[in-house]
Amino acid sequence: MTNATYGQTGQNATFTSYPVNTSPLAMLETVASTAGGPYVGNPGGRTTYGYVPSSHPAPSGMLSSYPAYTITAAATSTVPEVLGSISVPSSLLNYPQKTVRICGDATEATGGSTSTITQFQLLWDAPGSNVADLPLVIGGPQVTSTLITSNADFWHFCQDLTTTVASASATGATLQATDGILSESYGAGVAGVGSTGPTLSPAAVGSANLAGTAGYTNRIHVVYLHTTGTDAHGVTLGNLTVQIF
């Protein structure tokens, strides 16, 4: 930046170390995340909303159904892609044994993955509990099965996150990925690989801010993570449902 009148020129800012960012992730659709951070959230906001009939109530402050998210950038090996970001009201989960169940489908059109291990992770994103643009990785189901490039890949997953410790502080609560399942296939009508399996509950993850901080939005990110090769296409998250119990 140059101020022509006073002959001043701005200088580049110098950071001696990587700034620790404890704020929620930036939200930019189709922008790839970076392994080790920063992750980039995938927003699901639409231009108009209305009241629609449903057989069940929506969790307070959330939607009863979510439209498909924007397709991600093509994922490279071991580099996470945020498929979809779900806004969660402050304190909604801040009660012992409170559980959120997130289920959805993910599709990779016309093939393109040579993944050998595929995982769908759920991340808790809230100010204070994040470190260096990385939300807390709570866990998620994982499948070991080799995909073939020429086939369209399809996944269905469900994962429960349960509050094991509630807290009013920004780093005092813990969440545990309790029950989860993931199936992987080449889509309808195509014979081929498919693998399912429940995931065992990993240990609870601490330092979570479930109480929330005024002025910030808390989110759960659904992340697609695989090993081996670079995918030819992005992945679309659809049929997302969120239940609270």
Place this chain on the structure above:
Amino acid sequence: MKSRSITIFTTAVLLLATAAAFGQALSNPKFPANANGRVMADEFGRWFLQSQTGISSGAQTVTLNACYVKVGTAYEEVYPIAINTPLLITDGTNTETVTPTAVTQPTAITGPSTISPYNCTFTATFANSHVNPGFGVSPGDGGLGAAVNYALTKGIGVVTVDQSSQITNANLSANLVYQNVQIEDLRSGQLQYWNPAPLASTVLATPTTLTSSTVTRLAQ
């Protein structure tokens, strides 16, 4: 004795007429406005106010003869006029529904005695002229919008629509969405909910990237 009876009758009629003029005692509350953590929408749909003056068509401001209506068995006073909450204008063949674009909150009137102790107005665009004062102003959506606004203000998450309400599916679909307010529909045998949901597939656009530039100070 007869004269005293006539006096009492006359007084009662005058009281009713005064109450009607103020639009505050025409309701017949059935429920508490806030029953078991639920707002009963029907309680917000049974009021009727009047304009103090006539208006032309187009964008016009209406001054009401009263501001507050009473809802629920506790007769809680509520100001039901709000932006984006439709109003039914009753005026014979010129009857129409309008949506306020601007609303003034009630303010106490000081000075000489007036019809209403409060002053309140709303502005809307009218398709028809309503030349005579006294045209009716009532809920255009069965009271749903006022009930949802009340629920939002009080921090109550659920608005209940029961069989006695005049609220239609079109009213429910058109109501302004608040993320923290659900609608519980008891009009039919099956319990149904109306939840906030996206109506369009269009995703919010990515903000434009800011660019730097050189600014030259103008000579004085």
